[in-house]
Amino acid sequence: MSTKVAPLSGFPEFLPADRIAEQHVLDIIRRTFELHGFASIETRAVEPVERLLGKGGDADKEIYAVTRLAADRSEASSGQDGTHELGLHFDLTVPFARYVVENAGRLQLPFRRYQIQKVWRGERPQEGRYREFTQADIDVIDAGTLAPHYEAEVPLVVAEIFRQLPLPGFRIQVNNRKIPEGFYRGIGLADVAGTLRIVDKLDKIGPDRVRSALVEAGASAEQAARCLALAEIRSEDLSFVDRVRALGVSHPTLTEGLQALSAVMRVGLDLAPGALVADLRVARGLDYYTGTVYETQIVGHEGYGSVCSGGRYDALASDGRTTYPGVGISIGVSRLLGLLVPRLGLTGSRSTPTCVLVALPAEADRAAAMRTATTLRARGIPTEVAPSADKFGKQIRYADRRGIPYVWFATAEGDQVKDIRSGEQTGADVASWLPPQEDLHPGIRLRPR
Amino acid sequence: MSTKVAPLSGFPEFLPADRIAEQHVLDIIRRTFELHGFASIETRAVEPVERLLGKGGDADKEIYAVTRLAADRSEASSGQDGTHELGLHFDLTVPFARYVVENAGRLQLPFRRYQIQKVWRGERPQEGRYREFTQADIDVIDAGTLAPHYEAEVPLVVAEIFRQLPLPGFRIQVNNRKIPEGFYRGIGLADVAGTLRIVDKLDKIGPDRVRSALVEAGASAEQAARCLALAEIRSEDLSFVDRVRALGVSHPTLTEGLQALSAVMRVGLDLAPGALVADLRVARGLDYYTGTVYETQIVGHEGYGSVCSGGRYDALASDGRTTYPGVGISIGVSRLLGLLVPRLGLTGSRSTPTCVLVALPAEADRAAAMRTATTLRARGIPTEVAPSADKFGKQIRYADRRGIPYVWFATAEGDQVKDIRSGEQTGADVASWLPPQEDLHPGIRLRPR
Numbered sequence: 067m068s069t070k071v072a073p074l075s076g077f078p079e080f081l082p083a084d085r086i087a088e089q090h091v092l093d094i095i096r097r098t099f100e101l102h103g104f105a106s107i108e109t110r111a112v113e114p115v116e117r118l119l120g121k122g123g124d125a126d127k128e129i130y131a132v133t134r135l136a137a138d139r140s141e142a143s144s145g146q147d148g149t150h151e152l153g154l155h156f157d158l159t160v161p162f163a164r165y166v167v168e169n170a171g172r173l174q175l176p177f178r179r180y181q182i183q184k185v186w187r188g189e190r191p192q193e194g195r196y197r198e199f200t201q202a203d204i205d206v207i208d209a210g211t212l213a214p215h216y217e218a219e220v221p222l223v224v225a226e227i228f229r230q231l232p233l234p235g236f237r238i239q240v241n242n243r244k245i246p247e248g249f250y251r252g253i254g255l256a257d258v259a260g261t262l263r264i265v266d267k268l269d270k271i272g273p274d275r276v277r278s279a280l281v282e283a284g285a286s287a288e289q290a291a292r293c294l295a296l297a298e299i300r301s302e303d304l305s306f307v308d309r310v311r312a313l314g315v316s317h318p319t320l321t322e323g324l325q326a327l328s329a330v331m332r333v334g335l336d337l338a339p340g341a342l343v344a345d346l347r348v349a350r351g352l353d354y355y356t357g358t359v360y361e362t363q364i365v366g367h368e369g370y371g372s373v374c375s376g377g378r379y380d381a382l383a384s385d386g387r388t389t390y391p392g393v394g395i396s397i398g399v400s401r402l403l404g405l406l407v408p409r410l411g412l413t414g415s416r417s418t419p420t421c422v423l424v425a426l427p428a429e430a431d432r433a434a435a436m437r438t439a440t441t442l443r444a445r446g447i448p449t450e451v452a453p454s455a456d457k458f459g460k461q462i463r464y465a466d467r468r469g470i471p472y473v474w475f476a477t478a479e480g481d482q483v484k485d486i487r488s489g490e491q492t493g494a495d496v497a498s499w500l501p502p503q504e505d506l507h508p509g510i511r512l513r514p515r
Numbered sequence: 516m517s518t519k520v521a522p523l524s525g526f527p528e529f530l531p532a533d534r535i536a537e538q539h540v541l542d543i544i545r546r547t548f549e550l551h552g553f554a555s556i557e558t559r560a561v562e563p564v565e566r567l568l569g570k571g572g573d574a575d576k577e578i579y580a581v582t583r584l585a586a587d588r589s590e591a592s593s594g595q596d597g598t599h600e601l602g603l604h605f606d607l608t609v610p611f612a613r614y615v616v617e618n619a620g621r622l623q624l625p626f627r628r629y630q631i632q633k634v635w636r637g638e639r640p641q642e643g644r645y646r647e648f649t650q651a652d653i654d655v656i657d658a659g660t661l662a663p664h665y666e667a668e669v670p671l672v673v674a675e676i677f678r679q680l681p682l683p684g685f686r687i688q689v690n691n692r693k694i695p696e697g698f699y700r701g702i703g704l705a706d707v708a709g710t711l712r713i714v715d716k717l718d719k720i721g722p723d724r725v726r727s728a729l730v731e732a733g734a735s736a737e738q739a740a741r742c743l744a745l746a747e748i749r750s751e752d753l754s755f756v757d758r759v760r761a762l763g764v765s766h767p768t769l770t771e772g773l774q775a776l777s778a779v780m781r782v783g784l785d786l787a788p789g790a791l792v793a794d795l796r797v798a799r800g801l802d803y804y805t806g807t808v809y810e811t812q813i814v815g816h817e818g819y820g821s822v823c824s825g826g827r828y829d830a831l832a833s834d835g836r837t838t839y840p841g842v843g844i845s846i847g848v849s850r851l852l853g854l855l856v857p858r859l860g861l862t863g864s865r866s867t868p869t870c871v872l873v874a875l876p877a878e879a880d881r882a883a884a885m886r887t888a889t890t891l892r893a894r895g896i897p898t899e900v901a902p903s904a905d906k907f908g909k910q911i912r913y914a915d916r917r918g919i920p921y922v923w924f925a926t927a928e929g930d931q932v933k934d935i936r937s938g939e940q941t942g943a944d945v946a947s948w949l950p951p952q953e954d955l956h957p958g959i960r961l962r963p964r
Contacts, residue, residue: 071617071834074601077559079614081621082628085555100956101892103869103899106534110526110647111560111633115584129584134637135564135602136578152523153584165528168520172530174866174916176902179531184560188583198559213903215881336882337889385520417623420552432664433785440786443550450552453625454662467623507549 076197086414104180109161112152128187130154154186163383176208194404205394212391217358218333225341235365239345242327248320266349297347306344356380411513416469419448423465426452525646535863553629558610561601577636579603603635612832625657643853654843661840666807667782674790684814688794691776697769715798746796755793805829860962865918868897872914873923875901
């Protein structure tokens with residue numbers, strides 16, 4: 067194959083040791099999702115473009131269209147078999163909503179599902195932003211109404227995952243859309259969405275420019291100041307309630323929002339102290355959120371942006387008769403690894419799953435070496451046989467270069483196993499020898515920097 | 516979301532219980548690959564179309580092109596950012612070859628890798644053939660030359676996997692391209708590829724039509740008969756060698772092929788007796804195979820086609836200076852599940868990972884119930900809390916519908932756990948109770964038919 071080989075910007079790939087670190091992170095995510103009773107589904111990579119365009123505002127700029135190359139060249143260039151135009155999904159929420167409606171009657175509701183898949187967006191690539199990336203989502207969806215306690219539950223699952231990762235710290239920032247909505251209405255600002263959109267830029271453009279943008283949009287200086295005062299409230303406990311009350315605004319929607327956010331924070335304080343922060347500036351750009359919203363910052367890397375976001379939606383999915391409200395949260399796995407691997411130096415403890423290399427005195431010994439390997443594998447020990455009957459020094463180097471910790475020798479005095487890190491070599495019985503648990507499978511380590 | 520919802524032909528999706536069966540199969544595959552020391556990689560879903568077109572003959576009819584929808588509408592409809600035209604990969608071999616060349620110098624050779632990913636082909640969907648499907652590949656690749664023992668090793672890994680699946684039986688059919696090549700040359704047929712192509716249709720069109728097609732292509736009746744005699748040889752042991760010799764043809768390439776196939780079969784007889792069949796009609800359509808080739812039939816479902824195929828290639832990847840020979844085999848995971856799920860009735864033992872449902876006497880008890888769930892999860896038991904404080908009968912039905920085996924009750928006399936299958940309810944300590952190992956995680960079962 068002679069075509070020039072080059073990486074594609076926005077489509078990152080890992081070398082084997084870093085891929086082992088990625089698998090380690092994915093395994094933690096899956097195990098934790100399953101411990102919390104979320105069931106896996108996978109949806110197809112493509113959806114009709116009209117469905118993808120139906121959500122997410124300017125999503126059309128990001129969508130990758132998919133057409134059969136042969137059809138593209140011979141038939142009309144648009145249209146998929148003359149029926150649908152297809153595109154790659156840009157998140158896992160839109161496909162999940164479609165899946166729920168498509169399988170209504172065959173799913174037990176409320177339905178707790180997780181989904182770990184690649185998604186694609188044709189955006190300009192930059193640090194932590196890719197054109198192909200992996201997301202790990204949980205959602206709980208029900209028909210008609212959804213109990214509010216799920217809004218407290220989903221961020222706890224994420225907190226449990228993040229605590230198992232070698233992160234310097236994290237903050238799941240929680241807000242409830244009803245708080246700014248009720249507050250804005252309470253001070254006489256009718257354009258809730260417009261106001262939210264401006265306040266959402268606070269981290270990017272700072273308070274002065276937010277203030278003038280609000281005034282430009284028709285708010286009084288007094289109203290703008292109060293919007294900013296609300297957005298600046300954050301607390302790790304329930305004190306945010308009194309601080310909002312102290313601003314002297316009252317509106318039934320505001321009261322409802324404060325109660326809902328208090329309920330979420332109370333559960334967080336009980337079961338994951340320190341993980342949640344009530345942060346009243348968090349808005350989330352997407353229109354479909356209607357209650358609690360979440361974003362997640364890594365401590366010391368706040369400018370990197372949110373690595374896990376989500377919220378409550380009242381009507382993402384509907385089949386006309388039934389509406390399916392839900393709450394969900396999405397871990398940006400590739401974003402997280404974009405921080406963990408290059409910035410924090412995460413990698414695998416070795417570049418292969420192999421724990422034992424069976425050395426080969428001569429090529430004629432291969433059948434015996436393969437039987438040894440088979441016995442070790444049957445007891446759960448990842449094992450391979452040396453590629454050739456080179457000098458033992460070269461066979462040991464084969465193991466060393468890959469981080470394989472043990473080399474197995476059949477000697478005249480019986481089998482022996484060498485820990486090539488310490489050089490220690492001892493007699494070993496193929497039917498009973500076990501490596502220490504931490505050597506059995508590759509783990510993760512931080513590269514010295 | 517009001518767009519009409521409909522399945523897309525060729526893009527199958529599973530309901531949760533069947534997805535659990537799929538995960539079970541994928542977990543067996545991954546665990547076995549890793550026990551044999553294969554390291555995971557993932558490659559991006561897209562490759563430049565020119566690279567995809569470079570391999571596989573009529574592959575261009577199958578390729579899905581990928582373009583940015585916005586670019587598609589405003590700019591030229593071909594070209595990706597004015598640089599590459601991209602397509603979804605249609606297998607994992609072509610991307611792997613590109614990955615090896617791209618990362619030459621950063622990979623330890625020989626490199627043993629596995630790759631489990633979705634691939635896409637725009638073919639007409641039919642039973643066991645999809646437009647989006649999952650493949651699970653292992654390959655061993657080296658620079659310059661590749662030791663032949665790997666050709667015996669890779670089918671053994673597959674045999675180990677298939678023995679763990681609830682299959683009625685399977686046969687990995689092995690051949691070596693050099694056998695028909697040397698044989699055809701030995702009887703004076705120079706067009707090896709053309710002859711192979713005709714003989715490859717034997718299962719489809721039968722011996723009479725193969726015979727006349729060979730004669731039409733220029734073979735004598737005698738030559739055609741000998742080609743058919745070769746193709747009809749199969750054996751589970753080494754007797755195929757004598758049967759070929761009895762045909763009275765000699766050619767150095769034939770001798771080489773018989774020795775190579777004998778070596779593979781000898782290892783199979785030693786380490787996986789009954790799994791391999793030397794089958795001299797197996798040719799594999801793809802041009803790049805140069806030695807051993809594999810196909811796999813499920814016993815009783817031979818007409819379903821091969822569920823696992825591969826072979827040895829001498830020069831799939833090259834960067835001009837270095838050539839990378841390899842040998843690989845690919846499990847058609849979706850094809851296999853297309854047999855296991857609808858034909859054999861495979862499904863998950865329940866529709867959720869949850870093992871324990873913590874019942875809720877009243878909504879006010881939710882915090883306590885969540886603490887109970889947290890304690891159980893910390894000991895590795897997948898647990899969820901009841902969605903609402905309904906009557907216990909309704910809470911038990913919630914568990915029953917999902918196949919959750921245990922319901923946990925906090926009573927005045929202490930905690931109790933009910934096995935809802937037997938109805939047995941006993942006292943239990945949240946800090947020490949464990950379900951039987953087989954109940955901890957969902958397994959697989961066969962639907963009664």
